[in-house]
Amino acid sequence: MEAPASDAALADVAAGEPVRSLDPSIRTIWMIKMAGASTILFLPALFYDLTHLFSPNAWLPFGVLSGGVLVAATLYCLAWPRLRYQSWGFALRPEEIYMEHGVLKHVRTVVPLRRIQHVDVSQDLIEREFALGRLVVHTAGSRSSDVVIPGLPLPDAEEIRDKIKRFILEDPLIEEPV
Amino acid sequence: MPSPSSSPTEPNPSVPDAASAPDPSSTDDSADDLSSNEADPAAATLGAIHEPQRLHPLTLLLRVGASLPALLVILLPILRNPGSTENLTSLVLGVLYGLFALPAILLQYWRFSYRITPKQIVIQSGVLNRKNRSIPIERVQNTQIERNLVARMLGLAKVKIETAGSSSTEGSLEYVHQGEARKIRQVVRSFQRESADAEADATDEDEADVETLLDMSLRRVLLSGAFRFSLLYLAVIFSVLELFNPETLIQRFIRADRLDWLTEVMFSHPALAIFASVLVAVILGWISGIAVHLARYYDFQLWLDGDKLRKRHGLFTVTEGTIPLDKVQTLILRTNPLMRAFGWYELKVQTIGINVEEQGHRVIAPFAGGDRLLELARRVRTFELPDSFANVSPLTIRRRFFRYTAVLTALLLPTVYFWPVGWPYLGGVALPWWGFGLVPLTLGWALLQYRNHEYAASEDGFYIRRGVVSHYLWIVPVEKFHVFHATASIFQRRLGLKTLFVDTAGAATFAYPEVIDVPADEADAQFNTLYQRFKALYRSRVEAATGAPDTRLDPDERPRLPTDESIGEPSE
Known part of the structure; x- marks a missing residue:
């Protein structure tokens, strides 16, 4: 994993505020969610294995399929949240939100605050347990119509939201964001 | 959420006007009138439609007409074999239709009203669920007038109001009188202009600065269709086959023995048959391309009207639309190899307030030569095409x-x-x-x-x-x-x-x-x-x-994340 914001070419965009990481406990949240998703995958494999337990012409020996899925899922749940956490970085700068993320596909995004239509802070059940929030930034763009920064401590997320709101309200340019 | 006011400056889209009276459904209109009267009594309310207006009465006729196919389906058994006792259910359904659908159409018409104040367009609708939709005037991106064949015969028009926040039409007035439609558009536009630049003085005459940018002759439209292909003919063929049995069709129009030589040739020369069917497909595609283009772009006209583009086109359904220049996001020049070989291009603009059919892209010039098109594009937005890419x-x-x-x-x-043994092998x-x-x-x-x-x-x-x-x-x-x-x-x-x-x-x-x-x-x-x-x-x-340099926030007021140093300090 490359260190966030170290390119010379990005000196201007990446200058100023240090790029911040997410809250470390987001890894646990991701792990829980991935484990849930993997279980859904694992159950059919287990079902197949059990129903073919006494079948004379089994495609695979007993336990290979479910075991394989289990091992793959465990590795995925253990490794992926870490990798994803390492790849995440963001910064709220005077005029923009800068963020980078993505394990397989590195994505670096700059959202000018001026272009933000509105901001939400949301929280699901698991995130509530960890007192984390998700900052959802809506723009009028097509691909990036909502940009999400997960895993922020809730007060931080709300503070960022309020700052963005204030930026928009204080914008002296009377024009629509579109 | 699709709402006319999704910008943070107008936080609550359900309340028509944040500055108006607390009970918006009953008093917002008067509040609006008051405020605008204070601002500019003479000009601002000129042409405003304060009284709730109903749609044109002929709408009733059109709507009943549109619901007739449903009645036909219900009554189909009766029409097929009259006198049968099994027709009772469809008869009951037919009566129910008469009892419910017709009054529903009438009630819907009765309970639908619209009015246009200098600040907003208010559309009230719904019989059981009353809907009170207000669209702020300054959010209106486009008022589009559509007249299909029936509406044109009756002198009616459909007005569609599109806004930025929504991906579809925000309000639709179906149908109003043709003249009324034009008036609505005029009124909306004049109100927008006033709110946009109240101090600008050159907004007196509407027709004064209208300039025709593109006017396509019939020949040009036909030519442009000739460069396009359409697969519409497939749909026509399938729907014909859906309705009629192909064998009876052939028997009725062509005697089967005349086709015998054709089938003979097809079986003896498969390559020729394939070639011929491809040729027929291409020709049909070509012809339907021309037909589609003719129907869509017949009498295509584009005007530059002050700060807006206006266009009108269509053979059966005439579409009129306006595109404010400052809402144009991206210019897109497109061409296909055939068009390119002859130097023809198409110009689209990307707007928001998306017309679903055009997927956010509006065709400004369906067909024009390269230089002509670039010149036209520069009228929409000045740009300098770079010399080198x-x-x-x-x-x-x-x-x-x-x-x-x-x-x-x-x-x-x-x-x-998994290739089966019996299937073809080559070499x-x-x-x-x-x-x-x-x-x-x-x-x-x-x-x-x-x-x-x-x-x-x-x-x-x-x-x-x-x-x-x-x-x-x-x-x-x-x-x-x-x-x-x-x-x-x-x-x-x-x-x-x-x-x-x-x-x-x-x-x-x-x-x-x-x-x-x-x-x-x-x-x-x-x-x-x-x-x-x-x-x-x-x-x-x-x-x-x-008038001040730099951004509007003082350095210490700028948004800043709590870093380790600043976490302990009070934030404000």
Whole structure:
């Protein structure tokens, strides 16, 4: 994993505020969610294995399929949240939100605050347990119509939201964001 | 949420006007009138439609007419064999239709009203669920007037009101009198102009500064259709086959023995038959392309009316629309190989307030020569086409070649593996193996994609050229940049490449101006440059607006994340 914001070419965009990481406990949240998703995958494999337990012409020996899925899922749940956490970085700068993320596909995004239509802070059940929030930034763009920064401590997320709101309200340019 | 006011400055879309009285449903109108009267009693309320208006009475006729096919389906058994006792249910249903559907149409009509105040368009509708929709005037992107064949015969028109926040039509008045439709559009436009630049004085005459930008003659429309192909004929053929039995059709129109020689030829010369059917398909596609174009773009006219574009076109359904110039996000020049060979292009603009049929893209000029089109595009938005475009990295050929070959392999291998013994073999191997003969073609395709992909970042915008079959040129002005992306997939990272994408409002989701496979350093540098240009432009605008340099926040007031040092301090 490359260190966030170290390119010379990005000196201007990446200058100023240090790029911040997410809250470390987001890894646990991701792990829980991935484990849930993997279980859904694992159950059919287990079902197949059990129903073919006494079948004379089994495609695979007993336990290979479910075991394989289990091992793959465990590795995925253990490794992926870490990798994803390492790849995440963001910064709220005077005029923009800068963020980078993505394990397989590195994505670096700059959202000018001026272009933000509105901001939400949301929280699901698991995130509530960890007192984390998700900052959802809506723009009028097509691909990036909502940009999400997960895993922020809730007060931080709300503070960022309020700052963005204030930026928009204080914008002296009377024009629509579109 | 689709709402007319999704901007943070107007937080509550359900309340028509934040500044108006607490009970919006009953008193917002009077409050509006008061405030606007105070502002400019003479001009502001001129032409406003304060009294709730009903739709044109003939609407009732049209709506009943539209519901008749349903009645026909219900009564079909009776019509088929009258006198049968099994017809009771359909008779009951028919009576129920008379009892409910007709009064429903009447009630809907009765309970639908609209009015236009200087601040908003209010549409009230609904019989059981009353809906009170107010669309702020300044949010209206486009008022479109549509007249289909029946409406034209009755002198009616449909008015569609589109806004930025919503991806579909926000309000629709179906139908009003033709003159009324024009009046509504006029009124909305004049109110918008007043709120936009109250101090600007040159808004007196509406027709004074109207200039025709494009006027397509019938010959030109036909010619433009000749360069397009349409598969519409397939739909026609299928729907005909759906309704009629093909055998009876043939028996009725052509005697079967006349077709015998044809079937004979087809069986004896399969290659000829294939060639002939391809030829017929091409000709049919060509003819239906002309027909579709003629129906859509007949009498295409485009005017520049002050700060708006107006267009009107259509043979059966006449569509009229306005596009405010400042709502134009991206200019898109498009051409296909055939058109390109003769130097013809199509110009589209990307707007937001998306008309679903046109997917956020409005055709401004369906067919014009290259220079003429560029000149026209400059009237919409001034730009300086860069002299030189930069190519993306040649490594893109390699990446694309590997990618397409991998996809091809993934498609072919399973078929090779599971190919049954009885199926055709060629040269001793299963037929799909020969599919790998396409590999050199993928190389050629990758090469063509590289050749047809260029970009240029100049002072006034970002220019991207892409597309092998359909050539696209996107012109993205700096002022419409939205969100900046630089992405690198795992394969791109191996080759040191990046994809650069500047998002715009309302961009399409399929063909969008991405610059794929730029060398990583170059991509980062461009990313930086583009964002700096955007920032500089808006800094200068802020300076011009406030008279003060730099941004409007003091350094210590600027948004700042709580770092370790500042966490302990009180935030404000």
